[in-house]
Amino acid sequence: MDAGQPKFRRRKADRPDEIVSAALEVFAEKGFAAARLDDIARRAGVSKGAVYLYFETKEDVFRAVVDRAIAPNLDALRAILSAHPGPFPDLIRQLLGVLVGVAAGTSLGGVLKMVVGEARNFPELARIWHDELVAKALGAATEAIATAQLRGQVRAGDPRAYALQLVSPILMGVLWRETFVPVGARPFDLTDLAxxxxxxxLNGILGEGVR
Structure with missing residues (x-):
């Protein structure tokens, strides 16, 4: 295809994914309130009318971003948690490795910052993020930790609280990168932090003799 030809001459089946990819970038850069459908259409190389063929509102676009662009990455984490047959420490090491890879290689951090910063004015964003991502991922981690407790690999304690403790420093590192590094703060290396x-x-959670 000639470089000057617009993207909307591609197969119609490609358009929703192109729009979602563009919206992910625009939301991460501008936030929800400042992002316009015109911006998303321009980034996707389609007309604004083409966006409306697939999505009625900007909120619908956000939901599609969560479902198509972000959830598949977290589905991989859930698959690891549900299928890992080995020792609990190996499971956690693999889990955090994948989480750091997703945080470093996608626009997840920018969208997370957007949801946290704009949840008061747009509570539906927080609800979608919680229901489609957070609740499912936290639930899978909670179940894996509870199973490890039954096996004697993890000491007694609230498995849901343990799950939150596990991921919180990584999420804080991502928010630090998105919020403070752009204004001059010293960054954290997510791999080293993890x-x-x-x-x-692991030193705090593992049962006696488990390493």
Whole structure:
């Protein structure tokens, strides 16, 4: 295809994915309130009318971003949690490795910052993020930890609280990167942060004789 030809001459089946990919970038850069459908259409290389063929509102576009662009990454984490047959420490190391990879290689951080910053004015964003991502991922981690407790690999405690403790430093590192690094703060290396947190977490949670 000639470089000057618009993207909307591609197969119609490609358009929703192109729009979602563009919306992910625009939301991460501008936030929800400032993002316009015109911006998303321009980034996708389609007309604004083409966006309306697939999505009625900007909120519908956000829901599609969560479903198509972000949820598949977290589905991989849930699959690891539900299928890992080995020792619990190996499971947690693999889990955090994948989480850091997703945080570093996608626009997840920018969209997370948007949801946190704009949830008061747009509570539906927080509800979608919680119901489609957070609740499912946290639930899978909670179940994996509870199973490890039954096997004697993890000491007694609220497995849901343990699950939150596991991911919170990584999420805080992502929010730090998105919020403070652009204004001059010293960044944290997410891989190093995850490694140090992992050993601290495992030392506190593992049962006697489990390593």
């Amino acid at each position: 490694g140090q947190h992992l050993e601290t977490f």
